[in-house]
Amino acid sequence: SHDQLNGTAEFGTRLNSFAFYAGTSRFKESGWRRASQSAVTQAVVDVGYREGILDAGLSYTHAKTKLNGNGAAPVELLNVDRSAVYTFPDTTRNELAFTQGRLSVTLSPTWSLDATGYYRDMVRHTLNADEFELALCDSSSLPVGHPTNALCASSHLDGESLVVDVLTGALITQSEALGDGALNRTSTSADSYGATVQTTSRAGLGSHDNFLVFGASIDLADVRFGSNSEVGTMTSERSVDGSGMLAGIAGRAPDDRFNTKLASANQTLGLYFSDTFSANDRAHLTVSGRYNWTQVDITDLLGTSLNGNHDFRRFNPGIGGVYQVNDGVAVFGQYTESNRAPVAAELSCADPAEPCRVPNAFVSDPPLRQAIGRSFEGGLRGRSVERNRAFEWSVATYRTRIADDILFVASPKLIGTGFFQNAGDTQRLGVEVDLSGEVGDLGWYGSYGFVDASFESVLALPGNQEVNDAATETGEIQVTPGDRLPGIPRHSFKAGVQQEWSESWHVSLEAIVESNRIFVGDEGNDQRALNGYGILNFYASYRFGRPLELFVRMDNLLNRQYETFGILAEAEIALKEVQGDSGPRFVGPGPPRTLVAGMQFNF
Template sequence: MGARRLLIVSVSTGLASGIVLGTEARAAQDEETNVQNLPAIEVVAPRQAPRRAPSRAPVRSASTAKPSNRLYVYPTSPGTGRGIEVDKVPSAINAVDANQIKRTGSLNVTDALRDNIAGINISEVTGNPFQPDIEFRGFVASPVTGAPQGLAIYQNGVRINEAFSDAVNWDLIPTAAIRSVTLVTNNPAFGLNALGGAINLQMKDGFTYQGAEIDMMGGSFGRIQGSAQWGKQVDKNYGVYAALEGLHDNGFRNFSQSDVRRFYGDVGYKAGDSEFHVNMGAAKNDFGANATVPAELLDKYWGATYTTPQTTSNRVGYLNLTGKADATPTWTLEGTAHLRRYEQKLVDGNPTNVQECAIAGLLCFGDDTTPANGTNGMQLANPFASGTILGEIDRSSIRSTTFGVSGQATNTGQLLSHDNRFVMGSTYDASITRYDATAEIGSIAENYVVSGSGVFLGPTGTPVPVAGPVSLRTVNQYNGLYAMDTFNVTDAFAVTGGGRFNVARISLQDQLGTALNGDHSFTRFNPVIGGTYKITPELTAYAGYSEANRVPTPLELGCADPVRPCLLAAFLVSDPPLNQVVSKTVEAGFRGTKELNIGSLGWKVGAFRATNYDDIAAVPAVGRTGFGYFTNVGRTRRQGLEAEVNLKSPTLQFQASYAFVDARYLDAFELGSESPFRNPVTETIQVLPGDQIPAIPRHRVKLGIDYAVTDVWKVGGNAIFVSSQYLVGDESNQYTKLPSYTVFNLHTSYQVTKNFQLYGRVDNVFDRRYATYGQFFDRGALPNFANGGVDFSDPRSLSPARPRAFYAGMRVTF
């Protein structure tokens, strides 16, 4: 059965205060983290003195300068001298730079996040490696509509959680153009949905990247990919940058072809302390096989699929304007404006609740007496031969246009003769979305391919309607007002406080009737307070408390009635209210660095606890396969520990990390489930306080090493261990967990000449067969054709990970 895509709306594009470490521009071949826009957080280890320059070292097209160890909480060019020291940040610091992204050899930025940030885990809920779920501390940023989105994602200060679904389409992000990725926690200034934190992507421009590069790679499963980028600074005042990417992959599963096409460009102007940018981007991507697979089919063939077609087409185009200027020696003014157009089309083949009626020649829904009506309201005639296995092709489309503006003022003047930073700003974002969906009845062959018949469903049944055509227009308006202040009590002790006030209004306008009409408003003030203390020059302690919120989405608001559940793949049916989710987080830890004879040693350890109030969950409807509704389920809690140590030298880089995440329900509730342990009468399971939240592994261990064998030859690898996790549908924690897994990857590079590099990598070296995600499914919906057409006996449906894969590429720089 296709991964059920639930449509979620939550638009909260907020230009919030972030944290950025400034550095000077660096060569195209030696990219370095260098963030300038908001919101962001960035940490770069001090640059080591170079070894003897190799004869074939990459050519540098720009000089390097001593990096700054100061952080910026507003969108500005680095080097202005107004940043906050790294040790004044009262939260955990996680960052990935362009070199770490390049080292993966992947056009998926999520691969670099997985490898380099302790608390991040990746699962392929969709079944496609280019549309993964990112999970951090038990909160997710997922392309699957209906997932409880708990991370806000920003690109150059613009929130890119999609306007209608609030999902995150990682495939739309131009990976080659990324200068850095930073993860900010414990900061409500990032606006709506930053329950677990915010991930910010800072892009390259002509001031931070000069030169040109062409990168091509190919390998297993028909993978062919390439990228090209070019940057130039003209007359010190102008900068131009452009990147282009393309990828084709046949996939290891049936019907799993992927095609990715992306472009990004930036034109900048800099004069004195003023800087202005226009950047734009576009993407056109197509994917297949976005579904879990019954475990019994995977036992027969690891590349199996279940109910086809399963396709996704994503399109995006955007234009952003940013500017900043120093009004006085202590005041900086900044502003942004952005426009984004997003389109998505889903085709999802599934089993269906439509069946032959007791009266021959007619179709019924749910049983053999309730009429299944067409779009004209009349009962459907049965166009299929008796005994045909019926299925359904659910199609949906989203067309969203988002516009936003923001302004911010920053003051770095002293307060009471102490260093102080004060930031205040406001944001406004508006989105208009048109959503349409249809359901076509079809037949299912023994290869689980659903063939359409041209017969479409309309509203059917009482009181539960079949998913009929839906046409909905939504308007989202989000406003934010925030202020943050960091006061240096002493040179070693700094205190940060502030908050953000969010106002959200969501309007739903049913285009085919009135059932979905609604107007919902939400307000919330989220405070933050924290502090840092530099115990020694090499050791800093931090602690903080913050709150954040997310508002219900149009899907959740339009599908919240237990009496009238909706087909979670595509449809809305009614419009009752839901409460917004509020998360309260406390975080504390230590971090430090020390220079040793063998290199620079860095380490950090921290603990966190986040409690969600009025958390929202999708609840399956009893007796209706694929139907469900959204409801507030009370409190949930995510708490844990993160620890990391790394060593960096000219010849060796080593990193080891461990993350523990304990995610639990704190209140009891009941929900429908396909679990073998469900009540046979009510078809529900009882969730009790203390039960673990499914799909969140408790333990993650990561090891990575890179070693320069010679000046031109480097080798490296990494290992990732992810512990077991409960299956979705087993919220009562009664079934066996999805097994843990360990995967090993290797990579190498050889600098043939100053401008030419060969590289290669092997993923999943030991060809481990494992699944990153699992759920229960309706075993009686379709026969097990691989086992003689009997019913499935294993209730699990899994997302299989890629088998061993080999890739090789070359990189040319100019």
């Protein structure tokens, strides 16, 4: 389906103490939505050496992708055409070169040393066609001699400003473009490298087994980022005809809100330990800890407004235990803490007055605090085997509370923009049940997850009454403790059966069910939620001896229409497919029935 082509070739061999592996894959499809062609090419080479006390290896990965990820569209538009997109193109090109080395040395019967190191070179370019809010300048405010069809940009901070071409300094007029659309481009180049070294001891404590690990890690990254907006005209197909002129504010360009160029240096150091003590064959206790230090330095290459130095430090403890009740049942529990330092994209996109485009855009912003998580988890798990039957199960409950959680708040003014904000405390309280088993040639599995993901602080987030009628006259959405976090289903279920009709013939059927979700932009839970969904997937394969295997996979077997994401936003572009105005509910449609058939050769 959708002109999808996927091919993989792999080769592996071993010669004395050396091992070699090489693999490559190619994926290409036209996509089921308009203008959603994508292609992925990957190649991996790995060389390993194992002899005596030494185990070492070196691997190299190269990947190149061109992805068109057309996002959410108005509900009214999808009711007419499920494959329609709101604006296009929405293209991301990535190229990755990743080298990793590994070394393990057995120092003694009880001590070992392990080390890994890596270098990653990543380049990313994005191109997005979006609506743009330029308009004819107020003639009364135009300087004498300026063309009357000159374009201006407006903001509540600067008022009306003339727009010029960054490349030439010339005024941009409606003779070049209407200014209602833009081709937004970003370019990211990241060089990252790091290493981890750890020692492991299996020496017992008296008559008790003990497993002790000490380690240190360092991760460094140098990132250069740039963005600009090419002024254009929105077409009837909701694409953009570019003018070749890059927007800038007269008297300020290129150091303005339409242009970004910066460098970021990131350093993260970690020191950690873990010790598992076995009181006996059934009872095991683990104590762990990790100290994290992160520094993010941002340098504005066009001015000074983005400059910043940010430092985050924390020690995160952990404790857990397992008790084997009998040969088939174990009880476990743990408490852990963690921290996440804001990345440069979040630190530099935290101003509600200047929302940024996803995934990266940068403005001068207030600082963000690191998010700190505290988690409790406990449960039981077991396994039983009897003749031709096997059964495995686990039941777990957990509670994670995050202080100063970092939330991306969607801008109510323009879809695809927003800003990052510390959103007080949030909580995830849940239960997970996993079951699986075999009866002869029949295998089955099932899993159920319940998660109550909620805000736990009183918040006032920016809103717009034209998008969310619960917003106040001052443009705020009131959030109270217990309101659900957007985008997270409360219930999820997955189950399947696998039948081997013979040594050659294999068939499986899988069901996936998820409950409703809150729209992004409805953090106060005042609007109707996005509906849940359920789909069936089918897979079958037949092996002709060792060399050849044929397979077929059909996703969304019943061709259900469903959505996986929802956001509230103002639709300012007229939709020729829809009669009347469209509402603020944008959704991401799930793919229709998709058929993939192929073959696999083994030599």
